[in-house]
Amino acid sequence: MPISSRMSRRQAISTFANGFGVLGLAGLLDAEARADWGKANPLAVKRPMHAPRAKRVIFLFMSGGPSHVDTFDPKPRLERDNGKPLPFAMPHLVRTKTGNLLQSPFKFRKQGQSGTEVSELFPHVASCIDDICVIRSMVADNINHNGACLQMNTGEQAFSRPSLGSWLLYGLGSENQDLPGYLVISPAQPAQGAPLWTSSFLPAAYQGTLVADLKNPIANLANPSLSLDRQRAQLDTLKLLNERHLQTRQEDSQLSSRISSFELAYRMQRQAPETFDVSRESPATRALYGLDDPTTGIFATQCLMARRLSERGVRFVQVYHTQTAQRASCQLWDQHGGLKKELPNNCAATDQPIAALLKDLKGRGLLEDTLVIWGGEFGRTPTAEGTDGREHHPFGFTMWLAGGGIKGGMTYGATDEFGWHAVENKVHVHDLHATILHLMGIDHTKLTYRYSGRDYRLTDVFGNVIKPILA
Helix, strand or coil: CCCCCCCCHHHHHHHHHHHCHHHHHHHHHHHHHHHHHHHHCCCCCCCCCCCCCCCEEEEEEECCCCCHHHCCCCCHHHHHCCCCCCCCCCCCCCCCCCCCECCCCCCEEEECCCCEEEECCCHHHHCCHHHEEEEEEEECCCCCHHHHHHHHHHCCCCCCCCCHHHHHHHHHCCCCCCCCCEEEECCCCCCCCHHHCCCCCCCHHHCCEEECCCCCCCCCCCCCCCCHHHHHHHHHHHHHHHHHHHHCCCCCHHHHHHHHHHHHHHHHHHHHHHHHCHHHCCHHHHHHHCCCCCCCHHHHHHHHHHHHHHHCCCCEEEEEECECCCCECCCCCCCCCCHHHHHHHHHHHHHHHHHHHHHHHHHCCCHHHEEEEEECCCEECCECCCCCCCCEECCCEEEEEECCCECCCEEECEECCCCCCEEECCEEHHHHHHHHHHHCCCCCCCCCEEECCEEECCCCCCCCCCHHHEC
């Protein structure tokens, strides 16, 4: 049969070879439609690369660097040799010359069925130790707060790079389209501030949303002069104008993000007030977290917000400890002096809320797919700074993980008998990041973004998944 000269290309494809060409066309159109949907909604849920163990992350960041030898890494040798010189040469990478060995002023006890030793400063967290994996062999590359905080949060010490939370949003999207997918809760600014939760060269939609005012978490959310219907009409008109503007130009991440942010802000007016309102919690939950206790109230509010956000599908929540009832600081755990007073104050402010968060998540069936991380940018020296302080220490320190596919009730790695060098199963920051992505269903070597002529990833060209700690 002669083919009509007026036959369209689509008609021809559907006619030739019994229409098999349409299958290929359908695949192309489907891929194109999904690409358009991704551009229209960058936070749309994306399929993980492999079966995930965790769906969401809560990162409890102790800004300033908590002392490992006073919290989760007991060193009897320090007690025995207290006041003696360190019996080997210190690394060349030191900020301030420290003195002799300084024993911990705090006692350690074995806790739980696992018998993991925990400092007396964390009695509540100790009650959860069988759900926790304590990593005692962390290492980082920078001895200063700014560079170390950048590395722990972005994988890079000096340059602007996308944060861990931004990479997770980019790779997985968000399960809740009515709230930001990445929340940062920090009453005072941590060291470096916004670069710790930036999206950098990733599309701007993946950057973290800062909550600093715990009483008014999202500023200017309500519009007292316009009803929601009127706002909807305004947004529809504004969206039309912005999209027409965008059609005549190359893709503009900032403009696309701005369009998305208007829409998100509108949707948030319905859900955000209820989500952040911790007063809705029961008296039993308030007591569990220590919400009404001046000592624990601030961090309890942060942890409760984190739980409420996580159970509503927020992908990544970062909780910075930067304020207590006594003081606020960008480096609250930076005990160069006042170790015997300030470290107990910090632990008292956070211990009960952290344990409550773990127990609350577990009681709600959320801990099994929520990864909880505790730690800072580095640890502290086993040697003394002055008479009652410790210096920065990236050569061997402690962090812990719980839930989300982690094997609880265990320790991994070790520092030497003084707590100076990580000597067994070293875990670099890149390894930690690789493991977090793995638990979330992502191969860290394949989550890449092309920028300025090369493919970037969170772990650069490094990182190994810490398989022995996986459940």
